[in-house]
Amino acid sequence: MSFARSLADRDARELRIAVIAPSRFPVAEPFAGGQESFVWQLCETLRARGARVVLYAAAGSDPTVCDELQVFPPLSLSDTAWADTTCPPPEEIESHLAYLWAMRHLRQRTDIDVVHNHSLHHYPVALADLVQAPMVTTLHTPPFSWLEATAQLADRRQIFTSVSHFLAAQWSTLSHRIQVVHNGVDPARFRLGPGGDTLAWVGRITPEKAPHLAIQAALRRGRRLRLAGPVSDKDYAAAHVFPFVDGEQVHYAGHLSGPELAAFYGTSTATLVTPDWTEPFGLVAAESLMCGTPVVALARGGLPELVRPGVNGVLVDAPEQLADAIAAVDGLDRPAIRAAAEQELSVHVMVDTYLALYRGLAADVAQAV
Structure with missing residues (x-):
């Protein structure tokens, strides 16, 4: 049985998912922003369904939310390199390094069924063909030029989702390939409250x-x-x-x-x-x-x-x-x-949709083999 077809036949208890997080902030509470919160909640819910989650994320990320945490490497440059007048800002170099490292690491793995990419960088999309597993990329922000240009070259082993219809329309060169999946919230964490006067x-x-x-x-x-x-x-x-x-x-x-x-x-x-x-x-x-x-x-x-x-x-x-x-x-x-x-808006609705996308992608890849 082929890799893709075996993935299509699996249930959530057998899935092995690599999640690539944004590189700027840790995936840990208190969250720096909505993307970190989203990735944390996705990983936790996938694990609750029995999936095995490998998280690629910044140092300081919560190791309890995944089965395996792979931390992006620290940036180390010589004084001469830092003194170069053409040297980009540190955060730009760090993001390049993080995603180049992550994709090289994933290329060596044969134990991953699907990669779910949440980065804002073009490297994961550009280098997806190096990895055995197919890739889902969730678009969280308006288009960045390099990411939008690279995404247009993606083959059938990659699919794209957007967190809103509005955002999908902004990615106009890619909108025909985008499925909208609204972000979800855990109803067990965010319970009905009594209200107040403030x-x-x-x-x-x-x-x-x-x-x-x-x-x-x-x-x-x-x-x-x-x-x-x-x-x-x-x-x-x-x-x-x-x-x-x-x-x-x-x-x-x-x-x-x-x-x-x-x-x-x-x-x-x-x-x-x-x-x-x-x-x-x-x-x-x-x-x-x-x-x-x-x-x-x-x-x-x-x-x-x-x-x-x-x-x-x-x-x-x-x-x-x-x-x-x-x-x-x-x-x-x-x-x-x-x-x-x-x-x-429940995280369970969101994860149901993503699990279906994982299997649908696997089936499409299997037919193309």
Whole structure:
């Protein structure tokens, strides 16, 4: 029996999946961002189904979320190389090194059934033919030029997914090959909460996530607001966020993880999602909805695929409309919001879809052999 056909016939208990994570931050709580959270949750759920997971990730990643952790190598250059005026930034060299190393490592392995790639780099896609196992690449961001160009050369042993229909359309040269799979949230981790009388905002404190818009809306409405997330841009935070944090009307709760984050959502009256860019998906919105907490969001990127006005939240076109929209979520049915999220945004639905994709890819490859 061929490799591909044997994979198509396996169930989840027999699958051996290599997951390639983004290289910049560890896959560990508290998560630096949505991609790290996604990869962690995917690995955990695949393992719960009985699959064997090999995770390629940055140093400091959680070893308990996989069966085998392969850590990207550290960057080491001579003083002469660093002094070269054409030397790229360290993070650029680190990402090149990480994915070149990962693909060379995978080339030597015969125990992997499928590679699930979540990197933002073109090397895994470009070098996929070196690896025995077929590859699924999930697109988490708008197109990067090198990755988009390389993806157009991918053969039938590679398939692509996107986290939203909006994002798939942005990858216009590849959209005919993309299947949309919304990110999923674990309903056991993000439980239905009782609500509360404060507003919530969650995310990286950066200009593109724009917590200052949530602060402005809360102040205009005279409502208390709690912020949570890592301070990823200290200058922005110092100028536009922390001057308004007084511990009373505006409170900063820090960088939360696990039960603390779920409780943060669950004890809030609504979550404000205020991106100043076209958010590819909106994991914060999905997590909030899983806790039964409605979402007040700017109608940008993939958020309209999650937020249904009058059902689980409100969408507005401009930041100036956020304050008035807050009142519109009063009285929305929290248990109903939670129930719908379990049906549409559960990690189990997401993993079911990916397992089917793994087998479908194997069947297609088998027919081509």
